[in-house]
Amino acid sequence: MDEPRNELQDLGEFGLIDRLTEHISLVQPSTIKGVGDDAAVIASDDDTVKLLTTDLLIENIHFDLMYVPLKHLGYKAAAVNLSDIYAMNGIPQQITVSIALSNRFSLEAVEELYTGIRLACKRYDVDLVGGDTSSSQTGLFLSVTTLGEAKKGEVVYRDGAKENDLIFVSGDLGSAYIGLLLLEREKQVFRANPNMQPDFEGVDYLLERQLKPEPRKDIIEMFRELDIKPTSMIDISDGLASELHHICSQSKKGCAIYEDKLPVDPLTYQQSAAFAIDPTTAAMNGGEDYELLFTVKQSDYEKLKDRLEITPIGYITDAASGLQLISKKGVTYPIKAQGWNHLKNEG
Amino acid sequence: MDEPRNELQDLGEFGLIDRLTEHISLVQPSTIKGVGDDAAVIASDDDTVKLLTTDLLIENIHFDLMYVPLKHLGYKAAAVNLSDIYAMNGIPQQITVSIALSNRFSLEAVEELYTGIRLACKRYDVDLVGGDTSSSQTGLFLSVTTLGEAKKGEVVYRDGAKENDLIFVSGDLGSAYIGLLLLEREKQVFRANPNMQPDFEGVDYLLERQLKPEPRKDIIEMFRELDIKPTSMIDISDGLASELHHICSQSKKGCAIYEDKLPVDPLTYQQSAAFAIDPTTAAMNGGEDYELLFTVKQSDYEKLKDRLEITPIGYITDAASGLQLISKKGVTYPIKAQGWNHLKNEG
Structure with a gap:
């Protein structure tokens, strides 16, 4: 009865999924x-x-x-x-x-x-x-x-990224997370004083990104229109860093991401400061963006370079190079996956 | 703030589903x-x-x-x-x-x-x-x-039953429900005295019917083997009575079911008595049988009559006749749907 047990929070969601799916055999x-x-x-x-x-x-x-x-x-x-x-x-x-x-x-x-x-x-x-x-x-x-x-x-899988492929994201990143922080802040204010009205002036965009995300059907239509098939793709639900890890580990590759290329809305910048949060952290680890992260061959760059709805943020490297973020000052940092992990205590 | 509200428990699960799906339009x-x-x-x-x-x-x-x-x-x-x-x-x-x-x-x-x-x-x-x-x-x-x-x-739908079609069920009915009652009884005994061992001797079949139901793949294979396509079909999750209502309302028909034809396992009979429950009630309203209820043309009877895994229990009538249960004594009763309703207070 008192045997040692393995706690779910030590394993995390991805660890649990790995454990539960390792014995699966497909017969159909x-x-x-x-x-x-x-x-x-x-x-x-x-x-x-x-x-x-x-x-x-x-x-x-x-x-x-x-x-x-x-x-x-x-x-x-x-x-x-x-x-x-x-x-x-x-x-x-x-x-x-x-x-x-x-x-x-x-x-x-x-x-x-x-x-x-x-x-x-x-x-x-x-x-x-x-x-x-x-x-x-x-x-x-x-x-x-x-x-x-x-x-x-x-069909585009996570595992098809090749070395030197370009990495793009749609829309902007981090805004849904800042929207969440705004909502949480007003909840605390309301709890302290139920007569207070929420202070959401000028931040509609951030709230909408959190409360009413739009999946990027238009990006799929753009691929059809331009006759492009990405080499790999994933949607950004747990944050860019976590999704880059999925793409790179499944493709057995690394990546280099440029901080100054990350698409961050001016309002996200502005409101990040109010929470003393680095906008890059919001973009890399915020989550719930529901944007698309995809890789394409270099030869597709010409077709994509003028499209305002997407941004090139870096390129795929060999696996040995790992996942790297090149900061605005030119310093290289490893990218850690800090997914939105409901099962881990660290949250 | 104090507007009258409609309570879910007044509506029940089927009522709720009807309300939520009444405005659905299909475009694909x-x-x-x-x-x-x-x-x-x-x-x-x-x-x-x-x-x-x-x-x-x-x-x-x-x-x-x-x-x-x-x-x-x-x-x-x-x-x-x-x-x-x-x-x-x-x-x-x-x-x-x-x-x-x-x-x-x-x-x-x-x-x-x-x-x-x-x-x-x-x-x-x-x-x-x-x-x-x-x-x-x-x-x-x-x-x-x-x-x-x-x-x-x-593909067999719920709405294809025709007048005079024969009604069959697979397996036996009511055993999963009696299995549930046995488990609930032992839970109460255990609560009263945690040192008591559960008394499950000889009732394995009933417990297994509740704890480990087997879907009737074999019946589908039988249809292929005999080259039979039922006119309507449904699985019995909420009890025979409830499923007969689905078949009859969607097919716009009625039915006549013979109590003495209902397939009830001897163990279900025996253990029903211990709970002072009519085995027919267990068969009609117990639920969780996961047997198949289906209707076939009369001309298919010859092919099916010697199959031990299925039992003919009645036939389809016109809608005006309603849903009728003919008792062992020859008395006719209307069949009421008493589905397993999680949303209604009456349980």
């Missing part, structure tokens, strides 16, 4: 790719594959209903799951949403949540085709699964 | 069937469709870890989800499992759970291809999604 001929990328890849017809991905969203772990409106929560739950399909260079088509909730929620509250889900479905042309509902003893639990499609030859 | 050409059956049906190639289904399993709502071993829980979580694919006359191929759990679980406990999941995958030739992990503040949450396949013309 239709399974092209199982665990280990943004989505599983399943054979469909001669030209097409299906993509399957699933996410959990749990109250007080992934969201705080003190400042997350239910409609936004529904929208975000769908949006972040769709993002995983785009990260495979695919198009999401069907979604299922399961919810467990306690009786403290009214029907009207659940309908708000579903209004948000339906808005996201409508915006991204996705059909809500199923789900499950249950009560829970405490809290709200959401489980979202998306089925997507891609041409067989167009 | 690949969506053949969305919400409303055991699985969604998605176009794949010219001959084949994909089937998609998802289930939640929540601690102290769907299972009690005081008497459910984690390995069994993992097995059951997968098994009940696969059952939904068989209920469409399809073959499950891929599964994703998401878990949220608190730090009271050790790594060894989670590995036990996954051992059960992998066992079910192996037994039913299904690949575990993904999932998500998270911490939770309390309790264990499982979300399982299965992707299956069927020939386009072989």
Whole structure:
């Protein structure tokens, strides 16, 4: 009874996933790719594959209903799951949403949540085709699964980056994290004095990045338009540093990232200062950006260089060089993965 | 702030699902069937469709870890989800499992759970291809999604039953429910006196039906072997009565069920008496049987009549006749759906 036990928090989420999936053997001929990328890849017809991905969203772990409106929560739950399909260079088509909730929620509250889900479905042309509902003893639990499609030859994995490939990100980084800090700060102010009104003047963009992220369907459409297939791709949910580690470890490569190239919105810069946070830290480790990180051959640079929606931030190196951040002053630092780890105490 | 609100428990699970899905419009050409059956049906190639289904399993709502071993829980979580694919006359191929759990679980406990999941995958030739992990503040949450396949013309829906079709069920009914009552009884005994050993002699079958249900892949194989396509089908998760209501309402028909035809195991009879429960009630409303309920044309009777794994229990009537149970004494009673309703207070 008193045998030593291994604690989940010592292992972390990625460690746990590695342990649980190490004995998996695949027997179905239709399974092209199982665990280990943004989505599983399943054979469909001669030209097409299906993509399957699933996410959990749990109250007080992934969201705080003190400042997350239910409609936004529904929208975000769908949006972040769709993002995983785009990260495979695919198009999401069907979604299922399961919810467990306690009786403290009214029907009207659940309908708000579903209004948000339906808005996201409508915006991204996705059909809500199923789900499950249950009560829970405490809290709200959401489980979202998306089925997507891609041409067989167009699927982009995490493991295809080659030496000297260019590394791009879409949009800007760190803003969703600063948005979260703003919401958390106002929550503390409100707790101290419930009569205080939140002070959100001029920071709408940061709040929206946190509360209502938009998956980058437009980037996938850009690839089609320019006839480009990235060599590797992943969406940025746990922070750029963590996703670079996934790309590099699966591709067995290293990378060099230039701090001065990181796309950080001026508002993120400005508000970072208020929290005494280095904007680069917000960009590298903030998480929840739901932007796309991808690598392309150097020969694709000409096609991409004038596109405002993406930014080149560095290049792929050999594995021995490791993952490096070259600072604005020209100093090189190793990039540490500090993913958004719910299972580790260090948070 | 004090506006009247609609309580979820007044609506019940099916009422809630109806409300949440009434505004859904489908835009993807690949969506053949969305919400409303055991699985969604998605176009794949010219001959084949994909089937998609998802289930939640929540601690102290769907299972009690005081008497459910984690390995069994993992097995059951997968098994009940696969059952939904068989209920469409399809073959499950891929599964994703998401878990949220608190730090009271050790790594060894989670590995036990996954051992059960992998066992079910192996037994039913299904690949575990993904999932998500998270911490939770309390309790264990499982979300399982299965992707299956069927020939386009072989998919069986709930809405295809025709008047005079014969109604069959596989296996026996009510045993999983009596198994649950036995486990609950021993839990109370243990609580009163933790030194008491559980008294499970001779009731293994009932416990196994509750703890380790097997989805009826063999019935789907039987249909192939005999070249039979049922006119409608559903799996029995909420109890025969509830599933008959689904078949009849979606097919716009009624039914006549003969009490003396209901397949009830002798052990279920015997142990029902100990709980002062009518075995017919256990069979009609117990739930968690994970047997298949299906209807066939009368002309298929010859092919099916000698199959021991299935039992004819009645026939489909016109809608105006309603759903009727003809008792052993020849008295006719209306069949009420008393599904396993987690959201209603009445339980």
